[in-house]
Amino acid sequence: MGQIKVEKNVGGIEGLCVIEPAVHGDARGYFMETYSQRDMEEAGLTMNFVQDNQSCSTKGVLRGLHFQKEFPQGKLVRVIKGSVFDVAVDLRSDSNTYGKWFGIELTEENKKQFYIPEGFAHGFLVLSDVAEFCYKCTDFYHPGDEGGLAWNDPEIGIEWPQLVGEYKGSASAEGYHLEDGAALNLSDKDQKWAVLKDTFHF
Template sequence: MGQIKVTTCPIEGLYVIEPAVHGDARGYFMETYNRRDMEEVGLNLNFVQDNQSASKKGVLRGLHFQKEFPQGKLVRAIRGRVFDVAVDLRQNSKTFGQWYGVELTEENKKQFYISEGFAHGFLVLSDYAEFCYKVTDFYHPGDEGGLAWNDPEIGIQWPELVGTYPGSADASGYTLSDGTHLTLSDKDQTWETLKNTHHF
């Protein structure tokens, strides 16, 4: 053990993971995933798929989940800087409807593990970002669910974001503090609020 530092978050089921980074004049080396280390800290995970995305500044992806085949996700930024968010959708949880966010960057090399039962999304704060994540279940077309990224009942404090809630998940009228327009997919602008979406 000793290759990772795991910090539990205020919401049960969320963990910030910091791998040991071994650097010298040539660069650095680190283990981005070690099953034995994860099991020793109580995270017995079975990952079945790796995903990667690239996004420009101002892109917000989320908030996503699968309804019948929920996924645990181990996420990290390998280039750039993102603000990553999880929202608790577990009906019997004492933190139902609460959110937690962490900044993930290529410099801090932090990872964020999000258990099944959460909605997940991230906002790109750098000019460009590449984002990787391991998941505990496969992608199932037709099983997608989503939560409005700007639901006022949840009140996610997206850093650097300026705008007024328009009564929907529409991105129009929102910018980052430097004037960069917020960009969402068409689908991500149609998700419902917490009271009207799927719960676990």
């Protein structure tokens, strides 16, 4: 019992949680419970997960900012290799923090998990040479239900670490790079999302 520590409403945004599992280690390595429904419920987190996903990305890859419109997903995310800067943006129109963002570095060393409930846009930037990213979802992936938000919307003002560049009126990766010279790498889709005032909200 009590294998997790939960920080709720991080960044002053209701619903966002940072979860730190208890890690039991010695000279041979370590063991930890990556998920326990019992411990989550004891912490007041009663979401039901229906799908697990995993991705692998190289340095400079930025995925996001994504959401599903009719079938929104809550996500419990973590990194098992490398490091990413993970971001959530509040798109709940009735929220006092609508349009506000919070970001956290997730690494294989800190083993932190980040819970983003339904009603948020989500994305991450890979800071290591390679990153493996795992997440649990509260709803299934629904093709055709995807929505997105421009990762560099100046109104939101996400402070992506190590990223250098200047907003030029679109979500294009052109003109951006990491401090060590690595190129910013976005999918074609992620370079076409609209800014907050022109996008979907919950």
